[in-house]
Amino acid sequence: MESARLKQFDVTCPKCGSGKIISVPDSLFVQKKFGTVKIKVPQGAVCKDHNFIVFISTKGQIIGYDIIDASASLDQKEKLPENLSDLTLDEVIDAFGFNCVAGFLHAKLFDYPSFVVRNEEFALDIGELNDLFDRLIPPNYRNFNAIKDEEFDSYVFPNPNYYYTAIKREHSDAFLISNRKLVIQVPWSIQIDFEKSILNNALGKKDKNEQLQYLAQYIKQFISDVEFTQNLLENVRNISEKDLIKKLKEKLIVSTINKNRIRSIKEFLNRRISKEVGSKIKS
Secondary structure, eight states: OOOOOEEEEEEEOTTTOOEEEEEEETHHHHHOOSSEEEEEEOTTTSSSSOOEEEEEETTSOEEEEEETTOSSOTTOGGGSOSSGGGOOHHHHHHHHOHHHHHHHHHHHHHTOOEEEEESSOOOSOHHHHHHHHHTTSOGGGOOSOOEEEEEOOTTTOSSHHHHHHHHHHHTTTSEEEETTSOEEEOOOOSOOHHHHHHHHHHHTOSOGGGHHHHHHHHHHHHHHHHHHHHHHHTTOSOEEHHHHHHHHHHHOTTSOOSHHHHHHHHHHIIIIIOHHHHTTEEO
C-alpha cells in the first residue's frame, strides 16, 4: 500500500524557541480548501517539555503558533492581569512566544522599530508593554522606537500573508510579529543569541518575581561590556575580532566573550553610540 504523502515544516516551539522539522499529512490540506489548518504538536515532538499548536495556511505557510493551556494569551483577555507590569516573564512568553520576546528585547535595546500585526482584538495594552521592556534597559539607553500595534481587516485580507507582504515592504527596517507568536520579519543580520541566552537564564530562576530583574542585570552587564570596548577602541586605529576577543577575555572575567558577542557589541556601537567607533572592529 502506498504511504501517505507528507508535507514538511520547520516548526519552532513558542515557549522555549527549540526548532525541528515535522511531517504533516498532505490530505489535511486537500480536505480543507479555505482557512487555516491547526496542527497539535505533542510534547517531545519538537522539544522535550512543551506541547503547542501551529497554524498553517491552506497554501502551506506557517502563519502562527499558540501554547496549549497557556496562562496568558493574546486571545484570552480575561486571563491577563489588568496591568502588564504585573506579568511574570513566563506569562509574557506565553502571550507572545519565546522568539518574539527575544526579538522585542533586541529591537528595544538596539533601537529598531517593532510592530505587532493583528487581525483581531488586541488584549494587551501597548503602552504597558513598552514600559515593561523599557524598564529592562538603563535610562540613558532607552529609545523612542516604541512597539506599535498594526491592525488589518481579515475580510479584506483573508490570507494574512498578503498583508504581511505589504507591511514588510512599508516597514523594511522594523521587527514584525503576528499576534499568533510568529516572527514575520527581522531587520538585523546578526544572530540574537545574547537575548535568547539571557531569556533562558532568567526563566531558570525559581523566583518568578525576580526573572525580569535578572534580565535587567544581564542587559546592564552587556552595556557595561560595550562601554569598556568603546574606551578600548578609542586608543586604537582598528582591531580584528580575534584580537578584540583576546583583550576582552583578559579584562571581562564575568562575561561570555565570543564572536557572536563581539558582533552584538559592534552592532550596538554602530546603532547607539558611533559608527566611526564601531567600524574600528574588523572581521
